[in-house]
Amino acid sequence: MAHNFQMSNIRVLGYLFPKIYRNLYQHIYVNRAGIEKLRKTMKETPVVLLPSHRSYNDFLLMSYILYHYNLPLPRIAAGADFMAMKFINNVLRWAGAFYIRRSFGSDKLYWAVFTEYVQRLMVNGEAPLEFFLEGTRSRTGKSLPPKLGLLSVVLEPFLKGKVSDISLIPIGVSYERILEETLYAREMLGIPKPKESTSGLIKARSIFEDDYGSIYINFGEPISIRSLCEGHVDRSAYSLAPRFLFSLTKSDQRFIFELAYTVLLEQQKTLVISPWVLIASLLLQSPGGIPLEYLCKxxxxxxxxxxxxxGNVKWPVTKSTLSVVKASLSVHHTAASVSKNNHVYINSASTWTAPGEAHPTVAMTKEEVMTIATTHILLGSYRNQLTPMLKQAAMIALTFAKQLTLNKDIMMSRYRFLVNLMSKEFIFHPRTLVQDFDAILRKLEASYYLVISDDNISLTTQGTTLMQFLQKMFHPFVLGYWFACQYILSLNPDEEISTTNSLARDIQDTVACRIAEGDLFEYDILSLNVLENAVKTCIQLGGLVNNNRNYSSAGHIAGEADNQWEASPGCQAVRNWLQNPIDIWCSMVRISP
Incomplete structure (x- = not known):
């Protein structure tokens, strides 16, 4: 488990990394103000670095940056999967990585050793601790719900008075182009992830032949746990408890749960998007191609x-929009290209039809559908980088549907439902729903997208344009959830499915058939991430209920412990609620519900 930090290894990596990064990336941008705040904080309290996690590259990137700025290098919590990589596992361990299991199960001894080891690192305070709050890499470009185990272990020394304070540093690591982009898209279609191995790393050396743009690293404001705890946590409750026992009160568990979401939201504020994210979002709404000049506008x-x-956009102010767009298309040449007539097309889109054109007369095979979907889902992973800043405005857009004026109370009711529905897709703070609703209305009104008069909210002309864009952008998520409900309600009573994952795969097969037959043109819905989240949301909202007894409803899922799930009226209610926007947007995507 333990790291074996060696400065000699760091010096070798410090020599090699600049050469590697110069071959892969154009630039690495770092906010110097954040670095100086981190330097000051390290002198005052134990520090925990919490970077976003989008690539394997994240592991040692922080170490490289801190080494460059002459700061103490972190001790990094890494998954035990890397222990299977011969030689590389030792290189990572010498660089400060320590390996932990993905799941501890009922192994109390391992939990005790792990807890003591991590807390000893925190109490000694010799170096910052680094781990990924999301637990694993996000394959979709969205933030994943936080994992609370390691965060709870890290905070316990403060709660029990072993340290006077702990500082959490949210860090946004944004890539113009992600090394594993194609692998991620294939994983979302159900192709298993390759196992970590040294031979696999050697085979991947062809990546050095391509251009991956730039990296943007943004260090956020330090979060003092002592300041956050004031008025919320009673540390005296631990004064008589044995210090060797790991135990948290229910109120402290709730505090840590809300803290994790606070940190993730702060982390999202530090993320920087590249022009390509904007381009990908617009291309997905124009699968038949878009004129280059219009795309620039x-x-x-x-x-x-x-x-x-x-939001934060890295935009070269000295260059024209046309040159910026062309440069982005050059970096992402595998996903999109410019034709001779100056139209921008998604690659592998030759079988698609532009809006208004006739449907294909020859049905595609499932393999052809999945091939096209790979590029589509790849683009979707970049589009999803817009969602942290646009998700609340999108929920407002979805409440309007096709209306131009809406009562505020009705809007709030719909907004609350949508936040609950999409809570597994996007990060919403569990305690600030009403405040967030009021804040986004004020922001939209200040930008002249909305006019608020008494209890009614109306769209302006430019607000209508924005709402239509957001409705189209978030339409694949809504449609994916609708398809999940539709499929669950269509199951025969005698059909049995072993896991929620297999149910998502069955829904994916159904969607693929609809696309192959020309009835549907939303490739995003093939993402297992969307479909699995939809199934889990059906369970969360009561659309699927656990039932170990005999049943007569539409289908059930037998879980690992012989649990049985059956469709309930809640699933019908969710499907019916989503039916209205589906009917409205059918003309946009040419789907036959």
């Missing part, structure tokens, strides 16, 4: 919207 519009709503 739309990119400028979307950039302004994103910045107005609080």
């Amino acid at each position: 739309r990119v400028e519009w979307l950039k302004d919207v994103f910045v107005n709503l609080g």
